[in-house]
Amino acid sequence: GDSVTQMEGPVTLSEEAFLTINCTYTATGYPSLFWYVQYPGEGLQLLLKATKADDKGSNKGFEATYRKETTSFHLEKGSVQVSDSAVYFCALAYSGGYQKVTFGTGTKLQVIP
Amino acid sequence: DAGVIQSPRHEVTEMGQEVTLRCKPISGHDYLFWYRQTMMRGLELLIYFNNNVPIDDSGMPEDRFSAKMPNASFSTLKIQPSEPRDSAVYFCASSPSGTSPYEQYFGPGTRLTVT
Numbered sequence: 001g002d003s004v005t006q007m008e009g010p011v012t013l014s015e016e017a018f019l020t021i022n023c024t025y026t027a028t029g030y031p032s033l034f035w036y037v038q039y040p041g042e043g044l045q046l047l048l049k050a051t052k053a054d055d056k057g058s059n060k061g062f063e064a065t066y067r068k069e070t071t072s073f074h075l076e077k078g079s080v081q082v083s084d085s086a087v088y089f090c091a092l093a094y095s096g097g098y099q100k101v102t103f104g105t106g107t108k109l110q111v112i113p
Numbered sequence: 114d115a116g117v118i119q120s121p122r123h124e125v126t127e128m129g130q131e132v133t134l135r136c137k138p139i140s141g142h143d144y145l146f147w148y149r150q151t152m153m154r155g156l157e158l159l160i161y162f163n164n165n166v167p168i169d170d171s172g173m174p175e176d177r178f179s180a181k182m183p184n185a186s187f188s189t190l191k192i193q194p195s196e197p198r199d200s201a202v203y204f205c206a207s208s209p210s211g212t213s214p215y216e217q218y219f220g221p222g223t224r225l226t227v228t
Contacts, residue, residue: 034216041221042221042222043117043204043206043219043220043221043222044156044204044206044217044219045218045219046216046217049216089156100158100161100169101158101217103155103156104155105155105156106155106156
């Protein structure tokens with residue numbers, strides 16, 4: 001079956017540091033890939049997405065590239081801010097009628113001033 | 114749009130009591146999802162509906178859990194009787210059909226504590 005594996009957290013960084021959160025996936029087909037973010041006390045919200053191999057998703061300074069050859073979708077940001085402190089979830093889903101999203105376990109990011 | 118609305122935001126109840134969680138999806142969204150989030154198990158899909166019809170309830174942990182969607186603007190998740198191990202944050206999410214890939218819109222969650 002499909003699965004998503006994320007690096008263990010928490011990840012603690014100083015403000016303006018470079019961020020990488022690793023995500024790899026196992027899929028039986030050709031899914032779309034997502035990063036969701038959950039701020040404290042809130043529900044998840046979509047951060048970025050990529051629908052096919054070599055696509056790059058980007059939003060709010062975050063980027064992730066769909067790498068089919070390494071089955072990866074690592075999240076990166078060049079300079080993190082305290083406001084980026086949150087839990088980040090990697091996920092996959094398939095186009096078509098079946099709506100189920102497979103989420104990773106989440107990686108908590110703490111950014112220190 | 115007001116987004117996905119969940120109520121109550123916090124619920125504290127005693128073991129054995131019935132608990133009902135409520136959700137109002139975004140207007141026009143055809144899909145509704147119920148998730149449970151715990152530290153131990155992460156985010157788990159419990160059940161989802163399409164056009165008010167349950168499509169996949171394989172994630173519902175046991176018969177104590179039930180979910181309904183009587184109309185396009187309202188869904189409930191009921192636990193009867195509740196147990197301490199049901200303590201978690203329960204999220205409702207909705208999404209539109211038609212275009213892909215689909216994005217799910219999450220509500221703020223209901224934090225349930227069963228003592």
